[in-house]
Amino acid sequence: MGLPLAVNEVENRLYINGEFVPSSDGKTFTVKSPYSYEAVATVYEATENDTNRAVAAAKAAFPAWSALDPHERGAYLSRLATLVRDSHTELATLDALCMGRPVSSYFDAHYSANIYDHYAQAGFDAKGQTSLNTKGHMNFTLRQPIGVVGAIIPWNVPVVLFAHKVAPALAAGCTIVLKSSEKAPLSSLKLASLIHAAGFPPGTVNVLSGFGNPSGSILSSHMDVRLINFTGSVATGRHVSAAAARSNLKKVILELGGKSPALIFEDADIEQASTETVMSMRLLSGQACIANSRIYVQKSVAPAFLAAFRAKFEDVKCGDPLDPATTQGPQADGIQFERINHYIALGNEAMGKTDAGAKQQQPPSTTNSHGNGNSKTSGFFIPPTIFTSVPESAPSMRDEIFGPVVHINTFATEAEAVQKANDTEFGLYASVYTRDLDRAMRVARALESGTVGINCTSPTIAGDMPFGGESLLLFFYSFFFYFFFFFFFYFFLYAV
Ligand code: NAD
Numbered sequence: 001m002g003l004p005l006a007v008n009e010v011e012n013r014l015y016i017n018g019e020f021v022p023s024s025d026g027k028t029f030t031v032k033s034p035y036s037y038e039a040v041a042t043v044y045e046a047t048e049n050d051t052n053r054a055v056a057a058a059k060a061a062f063p064a065w066s067a068l069d070p071h072e073r074g075a076y077l078s079r080l081a082t083l084v085r086d087s088h089t090e091l092a093t094l095d096a097l098c099m100g101r102p103v104s105s106y107f108d109a110h111y112s113a114n115i116y117d118h119y120a121q122a123g124f125d126a127k128g129q130t131s132l133n134t135k136g137h138m139n140f141t142l143r144q145p146i147g148v149v150g151a152i153i154p155w156n157v158p159v160v161l162f163a164h165k166v167a168p169a170l171a172a173g174c175t176i177v178l179k180s181s182e183k184a185p186l187s188s189l190k191l192a193s194l195i196h197a198a199g200f201p202p203g204t205v206n207v208l209s210g211f212g213n214p215s216g217s218i219l220s221s222h223m224d225v226r227l228i229n230f231t232g233s234v235a236t237g238r239h240v241s242a243a244a245a246r247s248n249l250k251k252v253i254l255e256l257g258g259k260s261p262a263l264i265f266e267d268a269d270i271e272q273a274s275t276e277t278v279m280s281m282r283l284l285s286g287q288a289c290i291a292n293s294r295i296y297v298q299k300s301v302a303p304a305f306l307a308a309f310r311a312k313f314e315d316v317k318c319g320d321p322l323d324p325a326t327t328q329g330p331q332a333d334g335i336q337f338e339r340i341n342h343y344i345a346l347g348n349e350a351m352g353k354t355d356a357g358a359k360q361q362q363p364p365s366t367t368n369s370h371g372n373g374n375s376k377t378s379g380f381f382i383p384p385t386i387f388t389s390v391p392e393s394a395p396s397m398r399d400e401i402f403g404p405v406v407h408i409n410t411f412a413t414e415a416e417a418v419q420k421a422n423d424t425e426f427g428l429y430a431s432v433y434t435r436d437l438d439r440a441m442r443v444a445r446a447l448e449s450g451t452v453g454i455n456c457t458s459p460t461i462a463g464d465m466p467f468g469g470e471s472l473l474l475f476f477y478s479f480f481f482y483f484f485f486f487f488f489f490y491f492f493l494y495a496v
Contacts, residue, residue, distance in 0.1 A: 012043045014050055015192035017057035018202025024049040034100040034330040035379040043185050046210035051218040054206035058148040058175040059224050061203030066145045066173035070123025079198040081116035084109055091159050094186040096321035099155050100329035112163035119167035145173030147226035150219035154232045155184035156287045162191050165229050177206045179216055185209035221247040231255040257400040258428035261421035262292035262457050266300045268433035274308035280457045285328055286404035290429040290458035295408045296417050302410045313384045330379035337380035340403030343396045347387045350394035418446045428469040431457035
């Protein structure tokens with residue numbers, strides 16, 4: 001299947017102050033398909049000057065945007081929701097081209113349209129508190145829009161994360177500068193065109209394509225950016241946090257990585273648990289922060305679970321992500337491919353043997369296979385890989401791999417299961433499968449995780465509940481953190 005879009009048909013400019021413009025120095029970078037290795041587009045890269053211009057535009061737009069009432073801001077978000085929904089096919093195509101995401105499982109446009117619709121109504125939730133508990137005083141808190149928000153997103157679900165950043169900021173009355181990932185800038189540029197079509201005032205939303213340096217680091221350290229909302233790796237999160245601290249001590253929201261555990265007790269519905277944990281790992285070819293990449297099964301049911309899991313997990317059709325029959329696309333790029341292979345090698349080493357499926361892939365041919373009928377040799381494909389019995393201390397067990405690689409270990413008791421699940425630096429999503437509801441609630445409370453699914457696993461989340469991690473490394477604060485809180489209350493609210 002050849003590229004469905006001509007390189008020169010795709011929007012490749014920066015969106016600053018309501019206009020699409022080339023970068024100030026004309027510099028571009030090339031985005032390549034991880035399936036065919038063909039150039040998909042040449043995209044303008046934001047310079048320091050462009051980033052500063054975008055922040056200045058957002059700052060200038062802030063007074064008028066924040067002065068609108070929530071109904072008025074919500075009307076723009078509702079229009080955007082409709083436009084995003086209508087652009088499902090184009091957004092799916094752009095993400096398939098940039099990072100190999102199969103169109104067959106693309107839900108992002110509809111999912112994110114619902115987010116815009118939700119936040120179209122949510123502006124009215126911004127309410128403070130009152131207290132008469134100080135003798136002779138009447139106390140109240142106000143929630144006010146914080147100002148210019150900087151947002152930096154990764155490549156794995158750009159359309160969803162664009163909505164997670166932009167929708168709550170706009171609903172709160174903030175203006176925003178978003179930098180997309182250099183690996184997947186095209187769907188964000190399409191979204192910029194939809195923002196334009198929805199009629200948002202110039203400068204309210206600005207969209208930059210570019211790398212961590214210069215545009216990402218400038219946003220993190222910019223004195224006029226009052227809050228930076230970052231999703232990406234732990235390593236980059238540290239840089240963002242440090243830059244924020246060194247500059248204006250802006251507020252920082254970090255959504256980082258994961259190594260999410262799923263606990264399968266012996267009374268669980270094995271069919272359901274195996275189906276859902278496979279789906280969690282298959283999502284985005286394992287390139288999901290919430291993928292249940294560590295599964296702990298009670299010993300008595302481990303053989304049955306493993307057999308059911310393996311049969312489903314290995315039943316994939318790798319191929320062109322644009323082909324509706326493809327269920328697993330290539331990994332996002334050569335860097336991801338090498339990283340996953342590195343961890344597969346470490347997993348093998350830790351076990352002292354090669355487990356079925358855990359075979360290191362050879363680098364794909366760099367020859368473009370399109371048009372020669374040999375598409376099976378093309379693309380950064382990693383087969384679904386299962387490790388069993390890898391020691392808990394092994395690097396492949398502890399680090400985020402971000403690929404279709406799952407570790408399945410066993411436990412004897414509830415206490416052992418909880419201890420193993422919590423023995424991690426990450427705490428984004430955990431799940432527990434059991435028919436015993438007392439145990440389910442007990443274990444859910446004991447799991448150190450931002451979200452716990454009971455008889456369900458990621459990506460299941462409740463759309464109207466906070467989402468994020470719990471640990472020393474992971475902090476996520478939702479809608480309300482786009483506001484200042486006055487008085488001492490804010491410290492306690494931040495700690496919730
Ligand atoms: P990454 O950290 O390499 O890059 C993320 C973004 O940061 C990109 O836009 C990049 O250009 C930018 N960046 C790089 N260096 C920077 C710097 N010095 N200053 C500012 N910005 C900089 O991550 P990635 O490879 O794009 O994404 C994968 C990671 O994202 C995984 O760790 C995954 O778990 C995480 N992720 C987390 C969630 C969540 O909700 N917690 C969701 C999706 C992805």
